[in-house]
Amino acid sequence: xxxxxxxxxxxxxxxxxxxxxxxxxxxxxxxxxxxxxxxxxxxxxxxxxxxxxxxxxxxxxxxxxxxxxxxxxxxxxxxxxxxxxxxxxxxxxxxxxxxxxxxxxxxxxxxxxxxxxxxxxxxxxxxxxxxxxxxxxxxxxxxxxxxxxxxxxxxxxxxxxxxxxxxxxxxxxxxxxxxxxxxxxxxxxxxxxxxxxxxxxxxxxxxxxxxxxxxxxxxxxxxxxxxxxxxxxxxxxxxxxxxxxxxxxxxxxxxxxxxxxxxxxxxxxxxxxxxxxxxxxxxxxxxxxxxxxxxxxxxxxxxxxxxxxxxxxxxxxxxxxxxxxxxxxxxxxxxxxxxxxxxxxxxxxxxxxxxxxxxxxxxxxxxxxxxxxxxxxxxxxxxxxxxxxxxxxxxxxxxxxxxxxxxxxxxxxxxxxxxxxxxxxxxxxxxxxxxxxxxxxxxxxxxxxxxxxx
Amino acid sequence: xxxxxxxxxxxxxxxxxxxxxxxxxxxxxxxxxxxxxxxxxxxxxxxxxxxxxxxxxxxxxxxxxxxxxxxxxxxxxxxxxxxxxxxxxxxxxxxxxxxxxxxxxxxxxxxxxxxxxxxxxxxxxxxxxxxxxxxxxxxxxxxxxxxxxxxxxxxxxxxxxxxxxxxxxxxxxxxxxxxxxxxx
Numbered sequence: 001x002x003x004x005x006x007x008x009x010x011x012x013x014x015x016x017x018x019x020x021x022x023x024x025x026x027x028x029x030x031x032x033x034x035x036x037x038x039x040x041x042x043x044x045x046x047x048x049x050x051x052x053x054x055x056x057x058x059x060x061x062x063x064x065x066x067x068x069x070x071x072x073x074x075x076x077x078x079x080x081x082x083x084x085x086x087x088x089x090x091x092x093x094x095x096x097x098x099x100x101x102x103x104x105x106x107x108x109x110x111x112x113x114x115x116x117x118x119x120x121x122x123x124x125x126x127x128x129x130x131x132x133x134x135x136x137x138x139x140x141x142x143x144x145x146x147x148x149x150x151x152x153x154x155x156x157x158x159x160x161x162x163x164x165x166x167x168x169x170x171x172x173x174x175x176x177x178x179x180x181x182x183x184x185x186x187x188x189x190x191x192x193x194x195x196x197x198x199x200x201x202x203x204x205x206x207x208x209x210x211x212x213x214x215x216x217x218x219x220x221x222x223x224x225x226x227x228x229x230x231x232x233x234x235x236x237x238x239x240x241x242x243x244x245x246x247x248x249x250x251x252x253x254x255x256x257x258x259x260x261x262x263x264x265x266x267x268x269x270x271x272x273x274x275x276x277x278x279x280x281x282x283x284x285x286x287x288x289x290x291x292x293x294x295x296x297x298x299x300x301x302x303x304x305x306x307x308x309x310x311x312x313x314x315x316x317x318x319x320x321x322x323x324x325x326x327x328x329x330x331x332x333x334x335x336x337x338x339x340x341x342x343x344x345x346x347x348x349x350x351x352x353x354x355x356x357x358x359x360x361x362x363x364x365x366x367x368x369x370x371x372x373x374x375x376x377x378x379x380x381x382x383x384x385x386x387x388x389x390x391x392x393x394x395x396x397x398x399x400x401x402x403x404x405x406x407x408x409x410x411x412x413x414x415x416x417x418x419x420x421x422x423x424x425x426x427x428x429x430x431x432x433x434x435x436x437x438x439x440x441x442x443x444x445x446x447x448x449x450x451x452x453x454x
Numbered sequence: 455x456x457x458x459x460x461x462x463x464x465x466x467x468x469x470x471x472x473x474x475x476x477x478x479x480x481x482x483x484x485x486x487x488x489x490x491x492x493x494x495x496x497x498x499x500x501x502x503x504x505x506x507x508x509x510x511x512x513x514x515x516x517x518x519x520x521x522x523x524x525x526x527x528x529x530x531x532x533x534x535x536x537x538x539x540x541x542x543x544x545x546x547x548x549x550x551x552x553x554x555x556x557x558x559x560x561x562x563x564x565x566x567x568x569x570x571x572x573x574x575x576x577x578x579x580x581x582x583x584x585x586x587x588x589x590x591x592x593x594x595x596x597x598x599x600x601x602x603x604x605x606x607x608x609x610x611x612x613x614x615x616x617x618x619x620x621x622x623x624x625x626x627x628x629x630x631x632x633x634x635x636x637x638x
Contacts, residue, residue, distance in 0.1 A: 097627065099516025190527025191513045196630040220552040225540055321535055343628065348527075364531045368540065373530050373634040375540055378555035381633070385592075 004037075005030050012439040013400070017407060019432050020400035026200040027391045031442070032339040039307055039441045040065030042158045044167045046309040046333050047071050047081055049347060050151040051187035057100040057115060062345075063335050064143055064155055070094050070104070071153065074116045079148065081155040082117045083141035093140075098191065104140075117142050150179035151186055152309075152331075170418040171256035171305060177291035178301060178313045178329060181283040182351040186329065189348040189363050195372050199384035201308060201334040201342040202434075207380060208312060208332070209304035210249045210259040210430025213405060218379045226318040227369065229263060229273075229299070229325070233317060237273060238265035238297075245299055247425025248412050255306030255437025257430035258419075263297040263315075270296040274315040274327030276358055279351060290416045298327075304430075306437055308334040312370060319365040326358075328366035340388045346372070403428045403435065470571040470580055478571050478582055478608055481615045486564035489637050494542035497637075498534065502609070502618040505534040507637060512627045523623050530622075530634070541635060560633040561591040566604075578610040579618070586622075590632030598632045601625040 011025035024031055047062050048071045059072035061084060068084040070093065084092050086106040093104040093113070103120070105112040112121035117140040125133050143155035147164035149172060154164050165172060179186055197204075207214065222228065234240045242264035250258040263273065270292050272280050283295055294301065302312040310332045317325045328348060335343040348366050350359050370377045391397050406427030415421055422429050469475070481500075488497040509530040510523040532541070544553035551557075565587040572581045586604045589597040607619040622638045 095514065096516040097513045101516070188527075190524040191511045193511050193527075193529050194628040195634075196628055218554065221544055221549060221554075224549070224552065225543065319536075321539070360531075363528060367528060367531055368536060371529065372629060373636075375544075378633060378635050379553075382555045 004033055008034065008443070009398075011443060012435050014432075014436070017404075019403045019407075019428075019435075021403060021435055022400050023391050023397055025435075025438075026202060027339045027388065027397065029339060032336065034442050035336065036066055039438065040157075040336070042156070042161060042441060043307055044145075044147075044154045044156045044161060044164055045307075046152060046305065046331075047155050048153045049186075049188045049331075049349070050079075050148055050153060051185075051352065052098070053079065053153075055100065057102050058098075059094065059101060059115070060098045061094050061096070064157060066336070067157075068092065069143070069155075071155075072101075072115045074114070075102070076116075078116075079146055079153055080115065080117055081143035081146050082113075085141070086111055087119065087138040087140060111138075113140050150175055152179065167254060168256065168305070169254050170252040171254070171258075171303075173291065173418040174250070174252065174258050174294065174301075174303065175305070175311070177287055177294045178311060179349070180291075181286055181295060182279065183282050183286065184352040186349040187352040189350060189359070192333075193346040193372060195344050195346070196337070197342050197344060197381060197384060198340055199342055199388040200339055201336040203384035203387055204332065204334055204342070204344065204380075205304045205308055205310060206431050206434060207384075208302050208310035209257045209434055210302070210427070212247050212249065212259050212261065213426040213428070214383070218383060219376050221379070222369070222375055225375070226322065227316050227375065229315070229317045233325075234263060234265050237263065238267040238271065240264060241266050245425070248415070248417075249406075249409075249422050249424060249427045249429050250303070250417065250419045251422070251429055251433040252419035253433075255434050256304065257433050258301065258303030259425070259430065260294055260301050260417075261299040261425065263299050265297055267297065272296060272298070272327075274298075274325055275351075276355060279354070290418070293415060294417060304434065306434065308336075310334075314366070314369065316365050316369055319368045320361060324361075326361050326365045328362045328369075330366045330370055340391075403431045467572045467574065467581070470573055474580065475569070475571045477615065478580060479569050481608065481617075482566055482569060482582070482584065482606075485617060486566060490562055490564055492545055492559065494538075494545065498538055498542075500614070500616055501534055502616050503534060505618060505620075507532045507537065507620045507622075509622045509624065509638070512624050514627055521623075522627075529624075529629070537637070555633060555635070558593060560636070561597075562636050563589045563591075563597075564638075565589075571608075574607075576609075580608050582606040582608050586638060588636065588638050590636065592632040595632065598630065600629070600631045600638065602638055604638065 009024050011022045013020045048060050052060050053073045056075045059070050070082045070084050073079050084094050088111045091106055091108040103112050110123035114120050119135040119138045144159040146155040247261040272283050300314045304310050313329045315327050331347050333345045337343050348363050350362050368374055406424050406429055409422040409424040409427050412421040412423040511527040512523045544556050566584050568585040570583045574581055584604045586602050587599050589599050591597040603623045605621040609616050609618050
């Protein structure tokens with residue numbers, strides 16, 4: 001841990017109807033170190049999808065905050081998030097990205113751990129340590145709290161963090177509307193894609209958290225190329241009830257935010273365009289009326305679970321050529337490597353056991369739009385990367401960005417959804433919610449629990 | 455999905471004749487030139503109608519005998535039509551104002567080596583395996599290299615050679631590259 005300055009610069013400034021964020025909030029080294037300690041050491045963080053570790057012994061290697069961990073299902077079926085570092089001399093235990101193992105044996109001196117984290121074998125133990133060596137003193141370091149919701153496995157380094165469901169709050173209702181729609185849940189399409197992008201990790205989370213303002217500008221080419229359903233498509237889907245899409249942004253508290261963008265069509269029964277029609281009854285059965293209203297006639301749903309887990313559920317047209325239409329779900333996790341270097345993990349999710357041809361089509365849809373080479377993503381990336389290079393100086397690096405869009409947004413009164421739902425598609429409510437929560441962790445008075453997580 | 459054969463390393467069929475190897479080597483160099491020059495119309499004319507371009511997700515597996523990628527998960531999965539309509543279309547002059555990532559365009563350069571041409575069960579169709587570096591240079595940034603192993607299916611037709619499928623496996627599990635939207 002680097003030495004932190006005693007008088008940190010103030011990043012979030014909210015006063016008299018103004019909302020500004022000092023650019024150091026993204027690219028200042030001191031701020032970055034504070035984030036590592038005060039944010040990533042204390043919040044819940046996504047680590048894996050349940051379908052990646054379905055059987056006893058299945059594991060994947062990930063990071064929890066900055067630290068390498070093994071996410072492993074033990075013989076009892078419990079999921080453990082273990083520090084990928086031997087208690088003896090600190091060597092990494094597991095070098096592959098995924099696999100199946102009942103035990104992890106260190107390559108240096110052979111200390112061996114069960115997949116529960118318990119130390120079960122020490123080489124030449126009596127010769128080395130004498131009689132009575134107590135192996136129970138040295139289990140692997142572990143995340144003190146691990147929990148799963150709708151197939152999403154989260155963990156935290158903090159023993160003091162509230163339980164996951166309390167942490168998610170109203171956001172759980174929205175996650176369930178996406179990930180809890182199907183009888184057998186969702187599964188990943190396979191191993192996550194991993195990329196490095198030269199920008200701050202918050203560039204992606206702010207955008208996915210609810211930026212409907214950038215869509216017609218950054219993604220104008222996608223409209224031209226037919227990837228948004230237009231009036232002709234709406235006619236075929238139902239009764240057209242408005243001239244354009246309807247969008248709302250949602251602040252769920254605790255920094256979790258969403259944007260829900262819906263097709264301007266009315267249908268006799270709830271319609272989940274893009275999903276195979278034979279799955280529609282499952283969706284209706286598994287969700288409550290408010291959640292069905294979120295899912296039905298969905299154009300795009302996207303959001304951020306504070307601090308660094310994004311989800312997007314998207315209805316897209318023409319990804320397979322003219323006239324095609326499908327849904328996809330993409331989730332990402334941001335690992336801050338440096339103030340201006342972000343490692344991103346990307347997964348596609350599909351209903352478990354879905355028809356293989358639909359599965360492939362859904363995979364292609366997300367890759368072609370928001371995959372690393374996708375039409376939307378490359379234009380987003382250009383924004384993210386030039387945002388970082390725009391802050392390489394010194395005079396302007398200390399100036400502020402402006403997050404004052406939609407200060408007067410009204411609460412939506414026409415839907416029965418959870419959280420604070422704003423009747424606005426273009427708004428910066430979601431970014432303000434993110435930064436307020438960020439400030440509470442990084443700049444706030446909650447420093448008492450920044451000691452050992454264990 | 456037709457035309458895409460996921461290569462099986464264990465099945466090493468005989469090498470093609472020197473004449474075929476020479477012609478395919480020339481074909482690969484010319485094909486790369488068309489991509490690097492952004493002569494996409496010409497490139498499409500030497501690509502089969504059922505062409506697929508796929509890149510699987512690289513992983514470090516726990517079993518050293520298995521390939522270092524996930525055969526079910528992809529990073530890129532495109533075909534001739536989507537490359538033409540969604541990728542190359544964005545370089546056309548009426549899109550310059552809105553195709554933000556292509557203006558200014560990333561500069562790409564192919565370096566192709568270790569080209570091995572093997573016969574297949576189909577006459578005049580060849581498995582072509584090569585090691586490829588592509589550098590991508592974004593604006594004032596320094597060039598970034600991407601190291602890949604490439605598996606092509608190339609066939610001889612009446613009017614010349616045609617690229618039928620390309621399967622590209624990145625060497626690194628964490629992709630650090632200027633802009634991945636390129637035919638490697």
